[in-house]
Amino acid sequence: MRIVTGLLISVIGFLLVVYRERVKGQVGDIGFAERYLGSGGTYTFLLILGVLTFIGGLMWATGTLQAWVFENLGRFFGYG
Numbered sequence: 001m002r003i004v005t006g007l008l009i010s011v012i013g014f015l016l017v018v019y020r021e022r023v024k025g026q027v028g029d030i031g032f033a034e035r036y037l038g039s040g041g042t043y044t045f046l047l048i049l050g051v052l053t054f055i056g057g058l059m060w061a062t063g064t065l066q067a068w069v070f071e072n073l074g075r076f077f078g079y080g
Helices: 002-016 020-027 030-037 039-064 064-077
Strands: none
Touching: 002 020, 002 039, 020 039, 030 039, 039 064
């Protein structure tokens, strides 16, 4: 089930990268992205979000995301 979920998340991230212009047309300008990323910041934010979603989905499907979170953040919660 984890593999299917991870691949589905990756597909969503890929579609966000491909169709970011349509998504921007639906959601409009994102204020903080336009302020901190400059003109066209909404497109850049959607691109970054799509790439991170794609990579995160692949990591989830292979189990590396869980291992990374456990190794790097587990010590803050008493697991490492």
